[in-house]
Amino acid sequence: MGLHAVVVGAGIGGLAAAVGLQRTGWEVTVVDRASVLADEGAGISLAANGIRALDALGVGAAVRAAGRGQYTGGTRTPRGSWLARMDGAALERALGSPIVGIPRAELHRLLRAALRPGTLRTGVTVTRATTLPGGARARVEYEAADGPGAAAEGGCAEADLVVAADGIGSRLRTALFPAHPGPVHSGSTVLRAVTDRPLDLRTDFEITWGRGAEFGHIAFADGRAEWHAVLNAPAGVRHADPLAVLRRRFAHWHAPIPELLAATRPEAVLHHDVGELATPLPSFVSGRVVLLGDAAHAMTPNLGQGACQALEDAVVLAAELEGAADGGGIDTALARYDGVRRPRTTAVAAAARQAGRMGQQLSHPLAVPLRDALMRLAPSGLAVRAILRHAAWTPPLTRGFAGE
Incomplete structure (x- = not known):
């Protein structure tokens, strides 16, 4: 049997890490506490570094086919005047790819489809991950999950590596770094949804800045669009009818903002406070447990780099671990991963x-x-x-990634 990794969390970063590790020779089990993966999150823009990471994982072509390139748009004022125009063609010439907009659910589906059958287990709540004495193995402890489809009854398992990709509220990070202050509220809250029907949009991507407020949209290949509204607000504020609140708040902003809201079902609106790990972690590695994505470096969405950095994490981790045949090899590979990823993600955040x-x-x-x-x-x-500064990233070339 080959080396085995347990990936905790079936979000974008966790799925990407699992795909990368499998492509470089590892046996992988992905566990997620949800009994049914709802794939919430509306839509996402992937810059060239995220697309290149997906190319390395073998799913870049499928993502491009399912997504829509962002060539037109930019930043506007509430009255509609332009502050800055997007030049997607220039970005594509410089980086080899435009920014691509895609529903998060579709991106999740494509990443899951790249996994070997039987890799993913849902309804598994991991409560603890520790490195065993000697440092060459890790133990994962899990408990029964509630709800239909729950797969776990409680117990433990051992692996050569545990990848903590359990998000901004990571239990595993808290246990590994108890002195770290954890996530904090950024001062903003975000409401978002995907329209219920296609719209005749004239641009691929826009954001509009008012006073303490932003409204943006991403056009999808099928004509629908994701929109988001970000507002300065304390944590925990919620509304009985959030769509009605937004229609009043943005009633006098330029088209197509009112039209996007009118094309949305009230039950489709998601509302989340924007958190971040404002204090960087001292390390992304603790023994045989490695952190990735939001669990390691949750950042605000203002550069559209959160998912892209998680995808970079996944590719670099798999590349460093390729061919690791013994305990020393794995430990050295994890140290290299930490040395590469922590400075970059800290700067981007x-x-x-x-x-x-x-x-x-x-x-x-x-x-x-x-x-x-x-x-x-x-x-x-x-x-x-400004975009090139963060998106000009090239994946490491390995045997597992060659030819993509």
């Missing part, structure tokens, strides 16, 4: 936080028009260069 403060979160009545004026005066290539 800091840049996303700053982008939010200067963008959606900015609310001072004098600061907002000043920002808008500076954006209009900025050279046309500045936005492209």
Whole structure:
């Protein structure tokens, strides 16, 4: 038998890690506490680094086919005037791929389809992951899950590696790093949905900045669209009818914002507070447990890099672990992963936080028009260069990834 990894969490990062590890020779089990994977999250934009990571995992072509390239759009004011235009063609020339918009449910489906049959187990709540004495193995403890389809009755299992991809509220991270303050509220809350029907949209992607508010949309290949509304708000604020609240809040913003809201069913609206790991972790590795994605570096969505960084994590982890044949090999590979990924994700998270403060979160009545004026005066290539700074990433070439 080969080396075995247990991946905790069947989100984008966990599924990608499992695909990568299987392609580089590992046996993998993915467990998720949900009995039924709902694939919530509406839609997602994937920059070139995320698409390149998916290429390395063998699913990039399928994602491109299912998604829609973002060539047109940009940033606007509530009245509709342009602050900055998107040049998707320039990005594609520079990076080999435009930004791609795709429903999250479709991305999850494509990643699951790339796994070997029997890899995924749902209804498994992992409560603890520890490195066994000697350091060469890890133990996963799990408990019974509630609800239809629950698969676990409680117990434990051993593996050569545990990948903690259990999200921003990671139980495993809390247990491994009890002194870390954990996630904090960013000061923003986000409501989002996918329209119930296609719309005649003139752009592929837009965001609009008001005072302490952002509204954006991503057009999908089938004509529907994902929209999101981000507002400055304390954590925990919820509304009995969130769609009605948004229709009032954005009633006088430019088209197609009212049309997007009108094309949405009230029950389709998702509402989540925006959290982040504002304090970087001291390490992404503890013995034979490695953290990945939001469990390691949850960031605000202002650069659209959260999922892309998780995909990068998955590819780098699999590349470093390819061919590891003994305990020393695995430990060295994990140390390299930490050394590569922690500095990059820390920098991207800091840049996303700053982008939010200067963008959606900015609310001072004098600061907002000043920002808008500076954006209009900025050279046309500045936005492209800003995206290139984070999206210009190349996957490591390994035997498992060769030819993709």
